[in-house]
Amino acid sequence: MPSTYALVGFAHPKPERRDDLRELLLSFVEPTRAEEGCLEYHFHVDSDDPSVFVFYEVWRSKADLDRHLALPHMREFWNSRLDYLTRDLDIRWIDMLSPYPR
Template identity: 80%
Template sequence: MKNLVPDHAPYVLVGFAHPKPERAAELRELLLSFVEPTRAEEGSLEYHFHEDKDRPGTFVFYEVWRSKEDLDRHLALPHMRAFWDERMDYLERDLDIRWLSMHSPYPRPVAG
């Protein structure tokens, strides 16, 4: 049977952040500050930041990257390296990151 995930499938992840209660507001602002710059990066197809309605202070991010190289370039940026190094100052437990296989991508709009 043929593989259902195309060879050119994007790199997709969903992550969950559970901050220390006293650092939740600070982490919310920090993660919000990443949205616009990340969306502007080459290879960033989608980047969304959410908060769980049933568990305020539980943050969820959803990212779609064109390639592993684009994601690696994003993670190597100084602000992302600093966040990775300092994340446990904000979190009760480490980030829960889940890799997804996208089977239903939206078509990209044609520039014109």
Template identity: 70%
Template sequence: MTETVPTANVPFALMGLAHPKPERAAELKELLLSFVAPTREEDGALEYHFHEDAADPSTFVFYEVWRSKDHLDRHLSLPHMRDFWDHRMDYLERDLEIRFLSMRSPYPRPLGN
């Protein structure tokens, strides 16, 4: 029997890669780290993590899980996120690589409406 994962109450996840300009890497790292704590407090934020690639510390990786795409959209509409998006290429060698993910394993905590 095949079970279909319902779209309601399924988290919306993404991962991204950022390749900073070498002369702006430290500045971008601090900026991205400054987003972690306030984002984790946002309504709908289930997971929000910032990483450095272990094999290439000049590559930054972020992983996010949101209660829904609407929650992510609200996050991206916040002034500091719009400002980052508008100025991201000041920091980056090439644009962000973002992959939207379909979560297939059950989320460890029940998701309310």
């Protein structure tokens, strides 16, 4: 069983909504990093394909991630995500094999 909950996600925005989605996802960065249980939260753009956004998250526990996903702005995003995307989010759950020593 993993000691943390981590994921990598890929978002493929509709061309006409790319800038809107970029700004929306950027607006999530600072508040999410301030949440209890958020160990890492990063938002990227694919260097080879700037039409793809990538996010990387590490949470202390599944309960912390569940609290994050239950927040009103996250529920609102989840319910409207396909307004921004050409296809649904590709979320991959990952297990850390090489954690930094504490």
